[in-house]
Amino acid sequence: MTQFRSGCPIASALDIIGDKWSLVIVRAMVMGATSYSDLLSTPEKISTNILAERLRRLEDAGLIRQSLPRQGSIRGAYALTARGAALIPVVQELARWGETQIPDRWTPPERFYAARPGDFDVRDGDAAAD
Amino acid sequence: MTQFRSGCPIASALDIIGDKWSLVIVRAMVMGATSYSDLLSTPEKISTNILAERLRRLEDAGLIRQSLPRQGSIRGAYALTARGAALIPVVQELARWGETQIPDRWTPPERFYAARPGDFDVRDGDAAAD
DNA sequence: ACTTCTCACTTGCATTTTGCAAGTTAAAAA
DNA sequence: TTTTTAACTTGCAAAATGCAAGTGAGAAGT
Numbered sequence: 001m002t003q004f005r006s007g008c009p010i011a012s013a014l015d016i017i018g019d020k021w022s023l024v025i026v027r028a029m030v031m032g033a034t035s036y037s038d039l040l041s042t043p044e045k046i047s048t049n050i051l052a053e054r055l056r057r058l059e060d061a062g063l064i065r066q067s068l069p070r071q072g073s074i075r076g077a078y079a080l081t082a083r084g085a086a087l088i089p090v091v092q093e094l095a096r097w098g099e100t101q102i103p104d105r106w107t108p109p110e111r112f113y114a115a116r117p118g119d120f121d122v123r124d125g126d127a128a129a130d
Numbered sequence: 131m132t133q134f135r136s137g138c139p140i141a142s143a144l145d146i147i148g149d150k151w152s153l154v155i156v157r158a159m160v161m162g163a164t165s166y167s168d169l170l171s172t173p174e175k176i177s178t179n180i181l182a183e184r185l186r187r188l189e190d191a192g193l194i195r196q197s198l199p200r201q202g203s204i205r206g207a208y209a210l211t212a213r214g215a216a217l218i219p220v221v222q223e224l225a226r227w228g229e230t231q232i233p234d235r236w237t238p239p240e241r242f243y244a245a246r247p248g249d250f251d252v253r254d255g256d257a258a259a260d
Numbered sequence: 261a262c263t264t265c266t267c268a269c270t271t272g273c274a275t276t277t278t279g280c281a282a283g284t285t286a287a288a289a290a
Numbered sequence: 291t292t293t294t295t296a297a298c299t300t301g302c303a304a305a306a307t308g309c310a311a312g313t314g315a316g317a318a319g320t
Binding site for chain 1: 277278279280281
């Protein structure tokens with residue numbers, strides 16, 4: 001599995017999600033993306049091989065999981081696990097930093113900052129009905 | 131300068147500090163590192179060329195700066211700018227994530243979590259006397 | 261004054277990661 | 291039954307990372 005550079009929680013976290021794409025994927029999933037094509041259609045234009053590899057790594061690291069395919073679809077939807085959802089405060093702080101420190105960035109929608117780790121990892125039954 | 135993948139503040143932040151080393155350097159500086167050799171002696175064992183290049187990039191991005199060399203030293207000490215210090219909440223959340231989600235990580239000292247952006251970027255005069 | 265040491269890097273080169281473009285496979289739609 | 295679409299895989303070029311060794315300038319020792 002991942003070799004950690006040290007016992008430091010920050011360095012170790014970066015050994016897992018310290019790249020240009022992992023937290024972009026987490027952001028997209030916080031915003032509701034669940035399929036491979038949802039993730040491909042983000043404005044950042046991730047390439048297909050990188051997305052596939054990142055999804056594999058995030059799954060191996062236990063941050064996301066693929067639910068069992070429902071009938072009428074070949075593959076299951078991706079969802080954040082509790083561990084992955086625990087990154088929400090990190091991406092929110094990153095968003096605040098980007099908004100305040102980099103000129104002309106978009107303002108994320110309210111519901112992005114309102115998201116809480118507990119809103120995810122529903123374990124079973126996709127009870128996301130309104 | 132940096133080319134941003136999109137207007138998203140998260141993706142743009144990652145375009146600047148989305149790698150394995152930048153936030154490790156910020157962490158070390160929050161903990162008091164000010165010289166090249168301070169930064170080299172962190173437990174993560176960054177190699178010299180990477181450190182030099184990262185320092186250059188962080189300086190170009192306005193996150194750190196090198197103060198004017200005092201007499202008796204050839205180069206000035208590195209310090210976080212206000213923009214760099216604004217990353218403190220990000221590294222703190224990352225630390226919380228690492229501590230709670232990865233087994234057997236070190237517990238950062240109190241003063242790490244107590245650090246506030248306002249404690250840095252003293253602008254002039256190194257008034258860090260006890 | 262002259263050699264030695266240390267600090268802050270630079271350079272060369274191998275390895276790994278990232279990125280683009282095109283191809284594949286299976287199921288859903290026409 | 292041909293065509294689309296969704297979810298990838300493969301090949302190869304380019305960029306980032308990492309190791310080891312080298313450099314230059316001021317500080318320290320003698």
